[in-house]
Amino acid sequence: MAQNHICELCNRNVSSITKHHLIPLEKGGEKFKTLSLCSTCHRQIHALFTNRELATHYRSLESLKKDIKIVKFLKFIQNIPGDSYLDIKKSRHVRKSC
Template sequence: MHHLTPKEVGGTFLPTAQLCIPCHKQIHSLYTNDELEVRLNTIENLRGDEKIHKLMKWIRKQPSTKLVKTKKSIKRRKKR
């Protein structure tokens, strides 16, 4: 379950989205909670994001048994 508004900013009881584990992990490895709160806080915005759209397109082609590795984006790694 993905909180559309991060829990750390009060999203605990706000709307959520049901995502597969690889998609959920990848969203959090691509974007900070600040970015998710401001820009990607609706299903429509998530689907409209270019990186997430590419991920969804690719993941639909994978067998459900495939183990998908998640890697943080270079941009995200530099923010730490």
């Protein structure tokens, strides 16, 4: 498969891209901007933050990129090929809120 998409968070080339709503859909997200993310980054964001946290603190790509957990994740992921599958574990406070 051609790796012709670029993830806006990790900037890796991937063969398929997902859309992340900066404001979750349940809070009226379709009216707002979306980010093009690889599935790994997308799962990582939802594993680290609840929808409420995303809607209040992480409404832009810049605010996500400034978060220390994301900084660490991006450092880790930059040497991994874009299409390889990574198992992402949800953090405890996210699991609790579900």
